Amino acid sequence: MTIQMKPEVEINTNYYKVLEIRNLTENTFVVTLPKSRFKFIAGQHISLSIEGDYQSREYSIYSAEEGQNLEILVKEVEGGYFSPKLKHLKKGDMVEVHGPFGKFGLDTKKQVTHKHVFIASGTGIAPFHSMVKSYPNLDYRLIHGVRHMEEAYEKNHYGEDRYFLCTSRDKDGDFNGRVTDYIKQAEFDKNTAFYLCGNSDMIFDAMEILKDKGFDRDSVNVEVYF
Known part of the structure; x- marks a missing residue:
């Protein structure tokens, strides 16, 4: 197993308003956020939390490095605590993003x-x-x-x-x-x-x-x- 070293990317904490929840299946969806100045390398992940909630989860970034928005792909976990809350977010709700993290990416x-x-x-x-x-x-x-x-x-x-x-x-x-x-x-x-x-x-x-x-x-x- 190899872990590829990538150029350093500054780790930031950003607060974003949800732009859209795009449903792909009954229990899988894409959370779309404005990208702002968020920089990452394809393959990295973020830590996401909801405003007012004490928990967070890590998700791989779904969108392109130079894409217009920042997106993650989420599958709702039956009986889970966090993913159902994400699914029921509305446009304008606030989330907190930490990252990016990880060295997984193209060789x-x-x-x-x-x-x-x-x-x-x-x-x-x-x-x-x-x-x-x-x-x-x-x-x-x-x-x-x-x-x-x-x-x-x-x-x-x-x-x-x-x-x-x-x-x-x-x-x-x-x-x-x-x-x-x-x-x-x-x-x-x-x-x-x-x-x-x-x-x-x-x-x-x-x-x-x-x-x-x-x-x-x-x-x-x-x-x-x-």
Whole structure:
């Protein structure tokens, strides 16, 4: 596992009014905030809290480095404390943003010379959405593992033939099964840089599969969600 060193980005605390809550599915949504002077590197995350609330949560940034707004992708946790509160925010409500944090991002030394394969489960797609939007000329392939087809969050945002969907609970994706099942049978060029983001079980299993395929730790960058 490698962690790429990136240029230093100043960590700020900013207070923003919510611009929009954009629902993608019944329980997944995008929180849109004005970007102001907030600077970050695609792949980084923020810590978000709601005005008047004592708790905060970390979310990968969903929007482009030079995008007009700052966005995060959130899945409401059933019975959870924080995500339901986020979902019910209204335009004009205040939130507090700390960050950016983290060194997960594109391997800049391989940005032009290599193919980039993004492997995500669920909302782990968020940092890859940011990378793709930030670097439109990137040679990438995005492999996304979800349960149902409806969780192919804004798949039209990705280049034609670059987004590949694995669905474990229905047969409406490009592959029926877990994303790790697909990786086992897939073939990858030797000059490939891999990026994994999502739940820890998927990441550790995928790392072992890639190791068996001959890719060492220097070829794999990870961001573990839980």
